[in-house]
Amino acid sequence: MKSLVLSKIVVIAPMTLSFSTALALNLSELRGDARTEYRSPQGLTELCVISKKYPGGKYKNGDIEKERQLCAYNFYTNMGICPKYNSTNPAILMLQPNAKYSKPAIDASNCNLDKMEVKTEAKFKQSITCSHTPSILSYYHVSRILGGVGRVPPTVIRTMDKSIHQRLTVKANNYLRGSREEIAQAWRIFADWHKSPRLHPNVFDNSQTQVFGALSDNVKNEEKYMEVSGRGSYETRYERFMKQAPFLRVSSAQSVAQLAGSTNFKNVAQTALQMKDVSDMILLDTLLNQQDRIGNIHYKFYWYYLDPQNPGKIQRDKSDAEWVNEQLVVPPQETQKMAPYQAALVKEMVLKDNDCGISKTNMMRKYSVLEKVRHMSYQTYRNFLAFHQSLNTQDSRDYFQQELLFSSAEFASLQQNAAKARQILVEKCQSGQLKFDVDLENYVPGANLPSVSCL
Template identity: 60%
Template sequence: MSKKWISVLCVTACASSSFALNLSELQGERRVEFRSPQGLAEVCVVPKKWPGASYRADDVEKENDLCSYDFHTNMGICPKYTSTNPAILLLKPNASYSKAAIDASNCDVKKMNVKTEAKFKQSVTCSYTPAILAYYPISRILGNVGRVPVAVIRSMDRDVHSRQTDKAIAHFQNSADEIKYSWNAMGKVHKNPANYPTVIDGTLSQIYGALSDNIKNEEQYVEVSGKGSYDTRYERFLQQPPFLKVSGSQTVEQMLGTKDFATVAQTVTQMKDVSDLVLLDTLMNQQDRIGNIHYKFYWYAANPSTQKIERMKSEAKWVGNQLQVPQAERDLMAGKQAALIKEMVLKDNDCGIVKTNMMRRVSALEKVRHMSYNTYRRFMAFERTLKDAYTKDYFMKEMLFTSSDYGVLVGNASKAKQILLSKCQAGELIFDVDLETYIPGATKPSYRCDL
């Protein structure tokens, strides 16, 4: 099935719900209101935190940033012209381009050299608002797996969004680009708003969706996704060296011939990221991950005295086929047990929950042999909570899940638990990709399957 047909089918499915959202009922952990030029009260809602989840130190800062962005005063807005799904880009004005100049431009973002701070997406084409929202807390519940960007609930005056949609449709009038059909689908939403309750609020005056932080300066993680046909992308993923390591029976030490921190750091981190990715996407019914995997460079240094990993952002970058690492960084890491690491970033999380579960289709989790014990135990604890009324209420109120959406999550988690527990009890799951266990002097932890 081509991406184009996926888009057409998804907009039909998204329009079939009887759900109608009352924006005034959304409270979350924090709620901010903005006034549109027509006087409508647009909202930004920060969903409540999940107790005990591993939220990052800067998550609250990112949430506050997202809920400080005003479509009408402090941020330029443009329709997105790249990839396959429609979105509104929030662009930061600079000395060359004011908000008014950005809004009046032809939205050639690269030419303007303005920073995209956030993306506003809805449940149209392959995108689904609850998927974007839920990836954020579930990634933190599992220990910040995938380094998923922060996302909040946001609404926009429908008249304002309609003008952005018209601008995009006009831009692609004579184009054959895939996203043209997605913007045309959004145009149908504005012509018949009452037919799209998963996109338009109950008053039919506002469009709503997820506003997510835009990760910058990331690179495509091609060695994990591979290159080739879109139709066989998941089968290709299973044959790439990173997944073959994760699905292999050799331990990390057997693969590399050492447990030296600096030597194993990249391999262990990559293997953990890949197995985490498979579990997370299995839970979330992800349909379109392969080809949408990214990374950023960080330095990891082992500190034996604290038994912790010290992490530092790197300015390393590719120039052609050569990786250029600042000499100042090399000097700083000299003499340390340190390695330059590719940290996986899962920034595109919109095509989930009500979509085709591609990881389950190719039985990816069944093939996983290496996993982080931290991820395993956190998942097992989370799966137990899915039977609680509190958990269902959380996902329906904070993530905008329907009862059917929640049933999908529960079913996927139950299947994942069955797979992982049986593999662990059979001795077919190797817990050797927690990098902290490779710090010199680290004690070997004890493992239990039935947590």
């Protein structure tokens, strides 16, 4: 894996040098639905901008609350800030102070989080190495446009005083001095970029005084969804993914009932939900040019159950089930609570790592993955058809370029991907090769199955 990730850093860094300063972001033009201003110690006005909602998007109350919370995080008053030392892409971590570690203590530390009892509440990332700000922003909003697929965490636009970010870059390079890891090389690249901000308009604004990027909620207590990704080399990750049982089910001509061996809600819940999550992910990544998904898929445990007091509705409760020495341990109180119901403990997919997209290599298209999908949520399908149609309007172009910071070329790529995806899915639907049998609502006793239209 390391050799390929290293190549991403080497290749993408020079690419960004080719942009002209005419493309640099004018912060005064960022309006969104809401705009919060902060004053840095040097007197610069930093911004947090909540992008406007796409018409028809399925945004929940929790999304709105989380956006506001993200824009309430202040680099200088209520949150500790540290550079990220792990994985491959640089980021600034927003850390929650506590009784043991105050904000001043966090900021003054060497940021070795393995030895600190603090929680990472959010991550601030920029367009460097494989990371790309419009990718992080658009995954959140396109997820909601398609009905909430992938459970992508809320994200806002944020800026930071360049001098503050430069200090954190120096801290990262001091901590990682001598390291040959990808993250160390990436921070060294960032240090060089700070010396020539004019050459990097995807990271520095047109005044060359601020760094801008995406601030995303940090999902906690998640697990790697290795059942979907499989294990093996980075170079063959997509071939491997397509050989795993979850994808083989999604590409199977058999029905969900045949694959699960049942139509009973309790017995079919995990199979149907996993198949929906996988096909949703494939569509989302096909649209947004995702290069680095496989191996970056997560899940969290939830209970799905049918409550006789609320007939026809699926209830959902968070679970504290966890793996201990490779054994799944479910809290006894949860098992007792669920005993009276038709209940299934399921894995909900979470797509939290979405920075390597939009301007990258579309790996789902490269391997023709969507063409092999035989099962999909009818809700996702209908939402996608409406989205595809809306992309041909000037309002949609303006939205993606003004609210999600797309370039004209990036929006054109999204349109092309959507047109190709529509062609594939409509043809498969019309030929009877696409089954709409992964929505769990179909397996609730007495459910009225929707009439299907391919167009």
